[in-house]
Amino acid sequence: MRDLCAAAVAAATAAGADYSDARVVLKREQLVAAKNGRVDRMTDAESEGIGVRVLVNGAWGFACDRRLTHEGAQNAAARACSFARAAAGRHSRALAPLEPRQGRHESAVERDPFAISLADKVELCLRADAALQAEDVVVRQVMVRARREHKVLLSSEGTEVEQILTECGAGMDCAAARDGIFQLRSYPSAHVGSSCQSGWEYVDGLRLVEEAPRVAEQAAALLHADPCPSGVTDLVLDGDQVALQVHESVGHPTELDRVYGTEASYAGTSFLKPNDLGSLTYGSEHMNITADPTTHGGLGSFAFDDEGVPATRTAVVEQGRLTGFLTSRETAARIGAGGGGSMRADGWNRMPLVRMTNLHIEPGDGTVDDLIAGVDDGVYMETNRSWSIDDKRLNFQFGTQIAWEIKRGKLGRMLRDATYTGITPEFWGSLDAVAGRESWQLYGLTNCGKGQPGQSAHVSHGAAPARFRSVQVGVRS
């Protein structure tokens, strides 16, 4: 792999590149899913290739080749250079300086998820699926997954790093229907469960079979619950929904490429401006957000990003004030601060983009019960069901799978079809408490989309339940 990268970089230099980097990526992914008592999907996918990124006269070019041969590597480099010349703009891209690094990193894994037999994975899925059976349950679905990405990055500046990142995860969904009402419960998170950079011990720890009866019971109970009433009220969110709130309304708007408009044609821009750094009030004093690719087990954990920048913990919001952006070497040079460190590519055939790594809301004090105890009249919501946010990441509307009313500091009746809406800085300004470290955990998302052509990133968020005052809930058409 190293020799192929070297051949690509040499070819790019010979073709006139001022800068080049080459990534060889070998990826394997396994998925087993059971649905209503039968194996619904069982896939084992591998993909390999080399991607070469070049700067020629200040213009980017990217090309790739699935062949892991010297011919393939040199071919990709030559095409990237000619594409950069053909698509040159009237600009000159500059990169923040980087001291070249050499290193090797591997995820900490106790039980290799690919050493767990497919038969064992099937059995786990079918057992959990069976445990989801309950009256009015119409769809039961359980899945387990694993991924390993082995990549080598080599640049014309002397960077040379090798990383092997292993992750796995699991999840279950249970749908109940009656009299035209359709309700869903998921565990441990919605949208293909939750994943972690870990061995199979993570999946074991989720205790899918043991959790399944509660999940099914809640799905069925939601059929008899009242719809969440509309109004402005106090809101307590579970950690899973707080994680998504952080992702959508803090993670994406602090991506500096979005701030500069380079995602305007697809994912959107940001309400933030470069000169907001250090001065903008993002939320209340209880809001502390950290980007941390060094987090143990995070899906966005690495030793080096896909530009070879060493992993570094960065404060993005401190006591409600914007203190950092997620950057690439190019955007860091443009703003004149930082050195990049958030560049990630979806495999060998995509160009790295500024992406979230692991973005956490730092814990406060107490438990979720303490948060609820501080609400006289409000709603507690759990587990995301729907999400939508505008192109500048200001106006959002989220729905959760389940909710309970809060009366005089206690949970009351169960509510269905709960939604809430807000404007990002106002909403975070209404944050008045985050639960403590013992309630804080990692939530791993595998469906973060961005870029043209599209790229999907795997991202973790550490989050704990949180309380917000005077939020608009219960929006319906």
Next chain:
Amino acid sequence: MSALDVARAALEAAGGDAEAVAHSERSGLVRFAGSEVHQPTLIENVVVTLRVLHGNRAGVATTNKVGEDGLAELARRASAAAESAPPDESFPGLAPPAQPTEVEGYDAATAALGPDDQARLAAAAIDAAGDIPVYGFFTSAVSELAVASSTGLSVEQRMTDAGALVVAAAEGCSGYAEQTGWRAEDVDPAAVTRAASEKAARTHGAGTLEPGSYRAVLEPYAFADLLDYFSHDSLGALGLLERRGYLSDKLGERIADEKITIRDDPLDARGLPKAFDFEGTPKQPVLLVENGVARGVVWDRTTAARARDGAVTTGHAGPVESRDWGPLPYCLSVAPGDAESVDELAALVGEGIYVTRLHYLGVIDPREGIVTGMTRDGTFRIRRGKIAEPLVNLRFTVSVPGLLREVYGLTRTPSLVNSQNFYGDRYPYGVLAPAVAAARFTITGVGSKPGI
């Protein structure tokens, strides 16, 4: 080596009962922002997915290593997966040999476009910009899909697609336009920029709007996006069988205005034609909504077998990575109306709002077809039958069938709206949609002004 050659080689490596789906792509996408190129990407890949059967146990594996060793390893992994799978009594078996209808969808001139051409066409979009910077891309590709199986099935289709997408945007203004087709000659990047720029210029000074229900004109971009999201739960057989979709228990009932007829029409050369699905079954046009009455959904072999009521596949199995959704309509087509223009639709609306496109849709309640999202890049008031002053971006929350229950009119000429965002392997698809004027479009929140 063609995709069919790869599929046949994988089938040979498997030896026994098996199905191989090969999918190749050669594409270039020149992305620009602020009227400058910033992500020029060339992709070449071929991926083969092998499904091996051991009786009624199936195992699936995928690779892009299509040499002899790679395919042998693929066959070993697929076989191991089949060995690990329990018997599936509901497995419908592999598709029989078939002779799909010949379709359009391949253009040699588009296939011949190389990186220099793609860069030139992107430059045409950039150079057509005036004072307002442009953000978007030009892309073109040639892709091949082939399915071969031990039943003797052997089908292949070559497809081309090209597209230009432009957001013209500056502080306080933005506009959008897009063209997609299987012939690059049908895509005029400069015209796309001019349309987006003209729209953007009209959005300066956007005002706000009180939430509430409004009459509305939706451009094809907005209408297509709503239908695409609605279709995932409600126009495929899996949503029907799982009682998750809006059409569950409503087939044969009136669900929309009689002006609304929706098909999936894979053979229509005005769209992005498809000859067969990812199981190799020839695609059939399917009537989904006829004059407002729910008529059907699209099927694949798995859902048809599960229905146990005589349902048959309509040729709508998707790629493996999309199978969670079941069969989907990849060639939605809405019957046009008789309005000559969106201005005529605005006249029908009288007082209301005008929506160019939508952003970040989310399904709140699939059973009721309720979707939320934001308007973007060209939202206007309609006053006294004319498109009037610009509005800020608006949050909407609508039931799609509710929106279509009272329709004032549709434009005569539909537009092909691209629905793929080029994730994973290239499979061009889109919606053929006119603009629509409807009685109820519910605004539930107010967002920021347009633009960067």
